Amino acid sequence: MSASNTATLSGWRWRQHGKDDDEPWHQCSHSRPTTEIFTDLLDAKIIPDPFLDQNERDVQWVGEADWEYACDFHYEPDQNHSRQDLVFDGLDTVATVYLNGGAQILQSSNMFHRHRVDVTSKLRPGPNTLRIVFRSALHYGRELEAKHGRYRAFNGESSRLHVRKAQYHYGWDWGPLLVTCGLSGEVRLESYASRVNDVFVAAQVSDDLQEASVNVTFDAILDRDVSVDIEVVAPNGEVLRASTALGMGETQGSAVLVIPKPHLWYPVGHGPQVFYSVDVVVTGRRDQVPLHSVRRPVGVRRVRLVQQPLIDEPGTSFFFEVNNEPVYISGSNWIPNHSFLTTLTREDYASAVDLCVKGNQNMLRIWGGGIYEHDALYEECDRRGILVWQDFMFACGQYPCYPEFVASVQREAADQVKRLRQYSCIVLYAGNNEDYAVAEMLGLAWDPEDNSGDWTKTNFPARTLYETHLPAVVSEHTPGVxxxxxxPWGGKGTEDRTVGDIHQWNVWHGSQEKYQLWDKLVGRFVSEFGMLGLPAAKSISRFVTDPAQRYPQSAVLDSHNKADGSERRLALYVMENIRVDSMDLDSWVYATQLVQAECLGFAVRSCRRQWKGPGREYCGGQLVWQLNDCWPCASWSLVDFYGEQKLAYYATKRDSASLALGILRSTPELKGLTSPPPPVLGPPHDLAPKHHIFDVWAVNGTLQDVDVQIEVRLYDIASGVLREERRLDNQALLSNRTTELLEDVSVDEKTAVQAIMRNVGDGRVIARASDWPQPLKYVGLAASPDVSLSVLDGKVELRATAPVKGVQVYLSQHERNVSWEDNGVDVFPDDVYTIHAPELVKGDQVEARYYGSTC
Known part of the structure; x- marks a missing residue:
């Protein structure tokens, strides 16, 4: 007898549905098991590339049409396989499935549902044909909206709120309107006699971490009596075994094992990422023939979201604890990595997670307007130790809650949580993105004191999803998360900085505060914040094909900037803060990226400073909006669509390092404030002289106390003369917290400050920080700071005779890519700044631009 057999369907063909019965089929030109209509139309050269120029507007008809896919597959009956299932991992979105031209076998209107269809009696020996008709999600959503009522949406048309589809397909303030359809997941034919599904290894770790109780549960489809044997292999090779017996027709099983002194999985920077290997083997009880087996790598860890009173400040903490160790979060928000997700490979996901690790990040928030991500992303996060905050897929809207919608969402949540619960990286599920903020903005009925659990009769009906249905699914299927x-959510509203998390958009959006005031904007956990910056100039040359359109205000570039009011806001932040001597494209790209880097640096430093140790976890972390792009555009991303790292990527990398320094310049009046001061009415400039002071602090994100040497130097900016130097020898930095080093040191408006952290033993530079008078546009720069570069194998050394801001190095010829480990750095006299780049060869033509030289 043979074990189960699985065949992934491929060789798909497609055509427009309903146009003409004689409409010819087009064969997919790729061999991927997943596919979608935009990529197939592109491959067939029927549409222009919507990512280039202004082609997006020329392909809108695609989302208004219906489409169909078909494929042929061979089925050979096997007397030992009593059942055949077609398994659909994802259909995007309004799909009707037909087998062999007969009656339909499946209807689905939720992209996030997974389906298993018994087709045992419907298959033919030999060739079979599967056909899937996809209705336009736009038309379908508009019909539902006409039936159930119109609800308000921020971003995209309001009909999207009725359709359980990736919401960003409808257009966002960083993404295009490209309503695709197709096979978003694999389709497989599974032939078997008996098998287990949804194997879940739930490990509950004791409070003292000395024991783990492991409950292995599974669903079963059985045509006979079976034994289910479970083997758990520890990282050191030790083996635990358990078994259970199930009778024919039973649908669920479980077994419990106890692991003494478990090997624990940790996030990056806190310990190793180790896994147990769990094998589940199904064997016929009578004949001992193997029928099916499943192998799972399992990370064992204890996770808590700690919300408890704080010392000396109001509200409660909001931080994550893994294996009893508080973890400060420096991470990013993740949007889908492409508008056409079926084009992505495992290597693409691995590269994205690698960016996080190299950028000193330890968390990705999977944002609620995209998708429950591909397994490859979570697998890589597990492997590299990147924690995951997982939103449910609701974003920026007033969602409905009628019975059919609720039923679809409940199944969606169960399908996806049961898929994702195997990943140790997932440490939080959140009900939605910003829907309570939308409720506040629209003045919807939301009484925090009403805990009835059913708000379907109010004008904020989806609260019932977020506070009743979704938490019930999480509690049932993955109770340890x-x-x-x-x-955001918590406290007296979504902007309450003392309880829960906040999205701090009062820089860029909202009141458009000066980013130098970021220390007044910190919350208990800042899960969104950002500043827009243009992509690299060489990226722009890839999606703007007409050289005449490659200037900052061109129609094409504006069409790739979806942010509302972006031209005004970006110009405001640039012009408010730095000199702009030229508006050529290279200069404008550098200017926007420098401002983005400066803003995010202020933000990260301000948040990390508030991680002050036990009972004083005043800020538990920050997540930059956003890591990535889904198409080539100007956005808040740290890395543009083509993989070019913006200056902000390097700035946040430096400020998120396990050992880092921070400096903040202020005035005594500003330092005493906990919120930004109100706008000044009257003359635009206060003529009274100001007394400036600065503080210096160090962050030790490691789990060991560290002794370091700190040097603080004050330089005249124009001349490069060293005015003052302070040394803090053998400075003890306590583990996993911030240590204040200097406070209220006087400084004038002609002086820049540099701080250097050195290893006590060998004097090696561990970290640097710098501080400049603000805004930078008023700073009297050195006339010719004499910046010099020494290009060596694998690195470039930078020197300057006066303080220089934002030195960006690049190859003068773009014939190859170079992986700069740092960039956009501040260089000071008496200090050689080394930037490593493995691909660099001595003699390469490396050039530099810096603030004052190019913008």
Missing amino acids: PYHPSS
Whole structure:
């Protein structure tokens, strides 16, 4: 007898549905098991590339049409396989499935549902044909909206709120309107006699971490009596075994094992990423023939979301604890990595997670307007130790809650949580993105004191999803992971900085505060914040094909900037802060990226400073909006669509390092404030002289106390003369917290400050920080700071005779890519700044631009 057999369907063909019965089929030109209509139309050269120029507007008809796919597959009956299932991992979105031209076998209207269809009696020996008709999600959503009522949406048309589809397909303030359809997941034919599905290895770790109780559960489809044997292999090779017996027709099974002194999985920077290997083997009880087996790598860890009173400040903490160790979060928000997700490979996901690790990040928030991500992303996060905050897929809207919608969402949540619960990286589920903020902005009925659990009769009906249905699914299927009703959420409202998480958009959006005031904007956990910056100039040359359109204000570039009011806001932040001597494209790209880097640096430093040790976790972390792009555009991303790292990527990398320094310049009046001061009415400039002071602090994100040497130097900016130097020898930095080093040191408006952290033993530079008078546009720069570069194998050394801001190095010829480990750095006299780049060869033509030289 043979074990189960699985065949992934491929060789798909497609055509427009309903146009003409004689409409010819087009064969997919690729061999991927997943596919979608935009990529197939592109491959067939029927549409222009919507990512180039202004082609997006020329392909809108695609989303208004219906489409169909078909494929042929061979089935050979096997008397030992009593059942055949067609398994659909994802259909995007309104799909009707037909087998062999007969009656339909499946209807689906939720992209996030997974389907298993018994087709045992419907298959033919030999060739079979599967056909899937995809209705336009736009038309379908508009019909539902006409039936159930119109609800308000921020971004995209309001009909999207009725359709359980990736919401960003409808257009966002960083993404295009490209409503695709197709096979978003694999389709497989599974032939078997008996098998287990949804194997879940739930490990509950004791409070003292000395024991783990492991409950292995599974669903079963059985045509006979079976034994289910479970083997758990520890990282050191030790083996635990358990077994259970199930009778024919039973549908669920479980077994419990106890692991003494478990090997624990940790996030990056806190310990190793180790896994147990769990094998589940199904064997016929009568004949001992193997029928099916499943192998799972399992990371064992204890996770808590800690929200408890703080010392000396109001509200409660909001931080993650893994294996009893508080973990400060420096990470990013993740949007889908492409508008056409079926084009992505495992290597693409691995590269994205590698960016996080190299950028000193330890968390990705999977944002609620995209998708429950591909397994490859979570697998890589597990492997590299990147924690995951997982939103449910609701974003920026007033969602409905009628019975059919609720039923679809409940199944969606169960399908996806049961898929994702195997990943140790997931440490939080959140009900949605910003829907409570939308409720506040629209004045919807939301009484925090009403805990009835059913708000379907109010004008904020989806609260029932977020506070009743979704937490019930999480509790049932993955009880060890915390649930948070929304992001942001907590306290007296979504802007309460003392409880829960906040999205701090009062820089860029909202009141458009000066980013130098970021220390007044910190919350208990800042799960969104950002500043827009243009992509690299060489990226722009890839998607703007007409050289005449490659200037900052061109129609094409504006069409690739979806942010509302972006031209005004970006110009405001640039012009408010730095000199702009030229508006050529290279200069404008550098200017926007420098401002983005400066803003995010202020933000990260301000947040990390508030991680002050036990009972004083005043800020538990920050997540930059956003890591990535889904198409080539100007956005808040740290890395543009083509993989070019913006200056902000390097700035946040430096400020998120396990050992880092921070400096903040202020005035005594500003330092005493906990919120930004109100706008000044009257003359635009206060003529009274100001007394400036600065503080210096160090962050030790490691789990060991560290002794370091700190040097603080004050330089005249124009001349490069060293005015003052302070040394803090053998400075003890306590583990996993911030240590204040200097406070209220006087400084004038002609002086820049540099701080250097050195290893006590060998004097090696561990970290640097710098501080400049603000805004930078008023700073009297050195006339010719004499910046010099020494290009060696694998690195470039930078020197300057006066303080220089934002030195960006690049190859003068773009014939190859170079992986700069740092960039956009501040260089000071008496200090050689080394930037490593493995591909660099001595003699390469490396050039530099810096603030004052190019913008």
